[in-house]
Amino acid sequence: MTTTPTTPIPLASRASDLVGSVIDSSTSLLARQTHDIVRFAMGSPAPEAIPTHTLAQVGIAAMGAEAPDAFDYAATEGDPALVEALLAELAGTTDATTAERLFITSGGMQGLDLAFKLLVDPGDLVVVESPTYTNGSATALSYQAELLEAPVDADGLDVEQLERLVERAGRTPKALYVIPTFQNPSGATLTLERRQRLLELARRWGSVVIDDDPYGMLRFAGEPVPSLHELAGGDPLVFSVRTFSKIIAPGLRVGWVDADPSLQPLLINAKQAMDTCTNLPLQRLVAGFLREGHLQDHLVTQRASYRVRKEAMQAALTEHLGDQARWTDPEGGFFLWVSFDESVDTERLFEVALAEGVAYIPGNALSPGRRFPHDLRLCFASMPPERIHEGVRRLARAVERVRR
Numbered sequence: 001m002t003t004t005p006t007t008p009i010p011l012a013s014r015a016s017d018l019v020g021s022v023i024d025s026s027t028s029l030l031a032r033q034t035h036d037i038v039r040f041a042m043g044s045p046a047p048e049a050i051p052t053h054t055l056a057q058v059g060i061a062a063m064g065a066e067a068p069d070a071f072d073y074a075a076t077e078g079d080p081a082l083v084e085a086l087l088a089e090l091a092g093t094t095d096a097t098t099a100e101r102l103f104i105t106s107g108g109m110q111g112l113d114l115a116f117k118l119l120v121d122p123g124d125l126v127v128v129e130s131p132t133y134t135n136g137s138a139t140a141l142s143y144q145a146e147l148l149e150a151p152v153d154a155d156g157l158d159v160e161q162l163e164r165l166v167e168r169a170g171r172t173p174k175a176l177y178v179i180p181t182f183q184n185p186s187g188a189t190l191t192l193e194r195r196q197r198l199l200e201l202a203r204r205w206g207s208v209v210i211d212d213d214p215y216g217m218l219r220f221a222g223e224p225v226p227s228l229h230e231l232a233g234g235d236p237l238v239f240s241v242r243t244f245s246k247i248i249a250p251g252l253r254v255g256w257v258d259a260d261p262s263l264q265p266l267l268i269n270a271k272q273a274m275d276t277c278t279n280l281p282l283q284r285l286v287a288g289f290l291r292e293g294h295l296q297d298h299l300v301t302q303r304a305s306y307r308v309r310k311e312a313m314q315a316a317l318t319e320h321l322g323d324q325a326r327w328t329d330p331e332g333g334f335f336l337w338v339s340f341d342e343s344v345d346t347e348r349l350f351e352v353a354l355a356e357g358v359a360y361i362p363g364n365a366l367s368p369g370r371r372f373p374h375d376l377r378l379c380f381a382s383m384p385p386e387r388i389h390e391g392v393r394r395l396a397r398a399v400e401r402v403r404r
């Protein structure tokens with residue numbers, strides 16, 4: 001190929017606000033490795049936890065020869081079969097809702113993208129938790145938001161500090177992006193009192209609460225806390241984002257938004273300019289899975305399995321890193337957060353850990369301001385207990401090597 005002189009590509013200013021995801025990139029990074037690696041990096045359910053046989057069976061009816069219309073375009077707001085099955089599934093739960101509030105999305109990420117697309121003008125202030133799920137904060141950045149990081153402790157987002165930080169910022173946030181239950185990445189759950197306070201602050205500031213809760217159905221210990229959606233009682237300032245990625249399978253790319261009915265036409269316009277509709281065969285597959293009652297049984301099995309895995313990870317951490325690190329104690333979800341002292345740089349540790357055969361997400365990748373150089377996120381959900389133990393042993397070996 002001959003090289004021709006090139007003129008610069010006239011990129012939009014927003015192109016430079018796009019930030020990639022260390023989390024997502026770890027999928028291809030790990031696929032390129034040829035040695036055995038214990039994978040604590042991605043937030044994926046274990047391969048054996050995906051109900052493949054049931055999905056295959058349901059799939060034959062949902063998208064087999066008898067269902068040719070399953071391959072057509074779907075309604076932008078969601079296939080009625082899925083909306084109906086989802087409404088029935090959510091009835092009586094803390095996410096109970098009505099059809100006019102539901103909007104089916106291509107995974108949770110699209111719910112976040114729609115939220116920020118409808119809310120954020122360039123330069124608007126958006127509060128994110130610190131640490132946070134940086135794919136979510138990256139979405140806000142892609143609409144040129146300015147981010148304000150507010151700290152998370154064992155009880156979730158510290159709402160008192162949030163109030164002080166917003167006062168100091170001298171302007172009110174357009175949106176508050178929170179992961180209230182079994183937070184990604186800390187595992188913390190926002191207490192009832194703090195949920196109520198957060199809603200009060202949002203009302204006072206006129207901010208929208210983006211309530212991103214993919215893990216809420218995966219509680220394996222402690223007492224349930226009402227969702228922000230339920231506590232809001234229909235307040236238009238709460239925009240809830242949910243997904244089937246963690247409770248059935250991430251490759252489905254099916255999720256939903258629960259938002260004020262007045263937003264439906266805007267959500268439809270935004271999605272029509274994006275991907276027309278969520279892939280119909282997989283909406284039908286999920287609808288069939290729900291309608292046949294498989295989700296509840298599946299969740300019971302998964303919760304029990306994740307409890308055992310979390311305990312295995314904590315036991316292994318105590319055994320191998322007990323005198324060198326602290327970690328959180330999540331009551332559900334996929335993640336725990338490990339904090340070292342200042343002598344351990346978890347980005348530098350990553351290369352050594354990978355060579356030792358274990359992968360995780362460094363803390364700095366989970367904060368837009370890179371505030372966690374000595375912390376890391378571990379996913380306990382993807383591996384059986386023996387592998388968890390082996391992975392933590394390898395991690396401890398890597399720590400020993402970087403300390404030398």
Ligand code: PMP
Nearest residue numbers: 043107108109133179184243245
């Ligand atoms: N929000 C949070 C907090 C998540 O952990 C994830 C997935 N890791 C998502 C949103 C995105 O979900 P999905 O894979 O369905 O796009």
